[in-house]
Amino acid sequence: MGAVDPGRLRPSHTFPAHVLAEIHRAADQGVYEIRGFGTKRPLPGFDDLVFLGASMSRYPLEGYRERCDTGVTLGTRFASKPIHLKIPITIAGMSFGALGANAKEAIGRACTAMGTSSTTGDGGMTEEERQSSETLVYQLLPSRYGMNPDDLRRADAIEIVVGQGAKPGGGGVLLGQKITERVAGMRDLPEGIDQRSACRHPDWTGPDDLAIKIQELREITGWEKPIYVKIGASRPTYDAALAVKAGADVIVLDGMQGGTAATQDVFIENVGIPTLPALRQAVEALQALDVHRDVQLIVSGGIRSGADVGKALALGADAVSIGSAAMVALGCNKAVHVEDYRAIGTEPGYCHHCHTGRCPVGVTTQDPELEARLRPEQGARWLRNYLTAMVLELQTIARANGKSHVLNLEPEDLAALTVEAAAMAGIPLAGTDWIPGRG
């Protein structure tokens, strides 16, 4: 037997190692892969855009000396009590069940300290998050797990979830290992079962019904609360327009890069469109109806830095929402407790094992021993630091583009680095005035 020539070991582009491994797994188990986190495939995104900065035609603001405001108001269309946020970065809906109670509390504390909002999730509102989060958005989801009119009334805004970027058209999954006694009790389900959340609401379908549903929610809450409608990025041109027609105060648009606690991998990687084109389409739909800025737009899915926030705002969003990045700030995929990553078959930096309930850093677990690794005070400090850094980055960029408020960022401040991003975002390719598809 001769030695193997490494040069002869040519990997297949069609069947790379991870595809081979998945086929082997499917052949072994006969069921689709369910996992957490979000898409791992390369997609056009915010990294494919750059800011132009100041020039002869516009001058910059002085860093740290000239004000660059960051406050936003959401829900000004119909709600008698809109919410005012000090920063345009909110925390996306993540359920108690998917996350542990400590993670939820840490998020609430950080949001309160930063003057922004957090959001409940499938499974209802926990006392910890209501107490810790000064501005709390309560989700009305298809499953209606834990749906309670008392919680509806003590929320600061209501978010009707139609879809999610990681799985537009799909319902959630929470595997049995995470359905503890408390989680099961909140959801009225037997302990330990694999729980499937519905993909459609039980009592409405389509925009005409949604308009009546929104009327009912307003009646129950005295027309005080802003009503958000959250859509996964699939057909944002139509979905945004229909949400407006149905009476939404705020639209939450979640792109394909958005995360999930547990969904079929085939869903995460193959359904929906990236955040970049979805954002442009939603903004254009709002502009066509002359309600841009009157109906606020929150964008999520792949926001990681102040630069990403700035690009989303420049493209027309009023605020952004982060989920995965907030979890990372809490320790997700951090290189600690490495042996516990290996015990679930992964390594720090690659972990998407939220679905197992064995989160090595205590974020996405109900296991008391693991959850104790994330102290709410410490987690809140980390998330607060991260949000602070993002806001400083955002202000740095806004000032460099001559903006005294981050919402003054505009498409003209951007250039695209790739033809794909130029086409999707509707931003000229850098060094040209060419937007593919527009002549």
Add this chain to the structure above:
Amino acid sequence: MNTVDLAATGVRELNRRLQLASDDPSEQSWLVINPKGAHAVAAGLTRPVRIQIDGHVGYYCAGMNQAAAVTIDGHCGTGIAENIMSGLVRVRGNASQSAGASGHGGLLVIEGNAGPRCGISMKGVDIVVGGKTGHMSGFMAQSGNLVVCGDAGHDLGDSIYEAAIYVGGSPASLGTDCVEKDMTPKHRSLLRDLLSRAGIEIDPDRFRRFGSARKLYHFRVDHADAY
């Protein structure tokens, strides 16, 4: 009794008055006239007031009801008593689809027929239907009791969890993971009590009981056809 002419006041003013009703005896009984299919009538009530609605209502009448006793002397649209938490909602006529959807408690009585998906996603509510129910009733029903005195439509109890379904007539077909179960003296007693509370006179011995086979509670390749 306080009479509110909905044609004159509008839904917002009606609901505001009902939601703010005090404990004063003069504010315990309400008659609503001219509903004319309005939506969200008597939604979001939290106090044990008695309300009679003379006529037909639209979507989500008595939605998320807590404690109140609401009687509709007519038919109702989609989602009557959706997410009801407690109290009693009674429909003298027929109910459209998704009656009692995701209800957590209380009692919903539909003296006529109910449309599709009656009791969808129910989480503890008791629902008694005097007539028939449409297809997919009891879909993903988690807990509580759904009583159908007449026939039930196709795919009854599809993907049901721990709720119980009692049918006095016969189901056109059972949904995935829904099976017939023994009617024990305990269940017959529970049913008799439910029918009594609903004010519907029918012999409990006519009923069959249906519930979850619990085969879909865990993902298994052997059940792939059912997913």
